[in-house]
Amino acid sequence: DTAVSQTPKYLVTQMGNDKSIKCEQNLGHDTMYWYKQDSKKFLKIMFSYNNKELIINETVPNRFSPKSPDKAHLNLHINSLELGDSAVYFCASSPPVGVSGANVLTFGAGSRLTVL
């Protein structure tokens, strides 16, 4: 069973479209994250949710909106896609604070978004 699963794995779309990437974890973790990896492989955090509450919101255009319906899911919706949004988006999760291995990240396989 995949611990952190993202869908879709690949997404090719036109500028101006709206798209979503879904993430689910079956590890029982409380905290989930979205990271963006650019073409130079640089990884940067975008958002973090702890038990459905937003705890990190980096300087990301407000065209990006995360949604966490429950602590096992964190979806990323992107409006009005731009060429610069092309990247690989990684979802990750980590155990609750105080639990052994807290803040140790488990990553999904990534979703490669290409905006034409």
Added chain:
Amino acid sequence: GIQVEQSPPDLILQEGANSTLRCNFSDSVNNLQWFHQNPWGQLINLFYIPSGTKQNGRLSATTVATERYSLLYISSSQTTDSGVYFCAVSGAGSYQLTFGKGTKLSVIP
């Protein structure tokens, strides 16, 4: 925010060789992790090591928190070790992991 520098940026090894990757950070940390991103893009956590030394098979890591660096040792390298190795840290009171730019390792037969 905290700065993370990794060296070298690129490394080419013959299979069987040993290597040391370095991660320097600019402030005290409460969380330091090493990750391997394989050529297919999958990110795997190797070590959670804010201080001390850990070993896992041919890999080991040491963090000297007082001197603000961590080292990842790879012994008897194999072609499957190829990929990018990332160091990521967070400071006191922060959930946010800051990643270094990575070391790209290529192991050739």
